Amino acid sequence: MKHLIFISLSLLVTVMMTAQTSFHLDTIYANDQKNVALFFPEPIRQGITGSENFVFTYNREKGQYFGLLQAKPGKESNLLVVNKNGAVFSYIVKYRKKLDRLNYFIPSSKSIGNEKPIVADSTTIVKREDTIDNKTYYYNKFCSYLIDRKQRIGRLKKRNEGIVLRVENIVFDKKELYFVIQIENKSSLDYDLNFLKLSVETRKKGKKKSLQRLYQEPVFKYDLPSKVKENETVRLIYVLPKFSISNDRRTVFELNEKNGERNLKLKISHRFINNPD
Template sequence: MKKSITYLMMFCCFVVLAQQPLDTIYANEHKNVALFFPKSIGQGITGAPNFVFSYNKEQPQHLGLLQARPGKESNLLVVTADHKVFSYILKYKESLPQLNYFVSGDQSIGSMIPQTPLDINKVDLDSMERQEAYYKKFCTYLLKRKPKTMASKSRKGIRLQLQKVVYYGVQTYLVMELTNTSGITFDVKYLKVFRVQGNKKRKSSYQRVAIKPIYKYKVPDRILNGWTYRLVYVLPKFVLGDYEKLCIEVRERNGNRKVLTHWAP
């Protein structure tokens, strides 16, 4: 989180207003807590992985949704399109006192004001390069750690394993392993991650939503017979709710082989 805030403030000065005690917002994994801001959300960051604040990054909106899992209290920092900064204490609670918060402009703790005109294209490019280098470094670190099996499935000589789920900053890292003992090379068409809710036998309640990776590390295009490959997917941070599980699927190109494995916390 410190790294994200550093990038955000690199070209800005932070003007702090008279500091007032921060409001506390309670959340849990059973319900969405909605926050409506006076301007569209530019960035939102939580201080701990057991809290997840989601908002529309592609088409900025005024609405943000908060969920939590049991754990230590944390904080939420939100910057809106007009550079206003809002900050809250976050706590987990089974019974929520409030589900909707309508935030007014005078609740801002300060503002972020650009000091000089920026070359937006250059800033975006530099930020992307720094972020990619950071992802690569952390993925390398994860692959050096001792693996353990969290979920595994084998079919027709192809084994798919989920070995680690790591929550760090505003991302979730999945460490996976692919092994081929089928005697035939396996050309990878895709490796996808889904968030699954409900029972597939009850179609009315079954939902499968793809989670698009932010970054992929050491993902093979081809799995040779007798070889094992370890890889990492970087995903936006998420919290699985009740009756939800993670589904990982690998499918063969120009063939009918596929393997699916499921994991629930």
């Protein structure tokens, strides 16, 4: 039965693709030691691999947005996924002993077509508009994943009068660095946030030592609060284009209180920036 369903889906996709220009299918690597997670824009209705040495599991009852891929050594194959809304996704899957990537956040634009092609008649015109662009969608999904996961970086924190600023992790993904940040208010007064800035400091050499500071503007901010209430802990993420620094430089987070003096500066060594998770 499984093979009959796969054949019918394969024929369907083949027919759809003949009416379009040639596709370049992306490749996803997996092994039998780790789970590779694939996050889709809509719940998965069906997912099938073309070979038994690849296994794609997903929640068939609740229709969740993600599935898990594992592979055993063998020849390459393909993975076909159909979302609840009929969007079809197709990938080449290969076994690789060492994996460079464990999570794939797949935007709607990666769909090769729809299970039921939409045809507009003379009286009805169907328009598709994305309320959120693909990049923002990806940032939100990946940041949400990072917030929920267990962080691995060393103890990077600074405290001042009951306010604790901590960098829990620095993660590299798709040419960008994700700074997972925690602000904890252990005081009896609310903390009104004026700004949280990131800069790279260079220590100038010579008789008159000074610091040159260059501020880095995030391309995306996730869950940045305007206030941290008393005895509250918040977590947020800053996303910046990937950069590296030499050992005479350091990265500094500046947390500034609005109408207050509980300000903090958290200094991060080059070794953390150059060796992200």
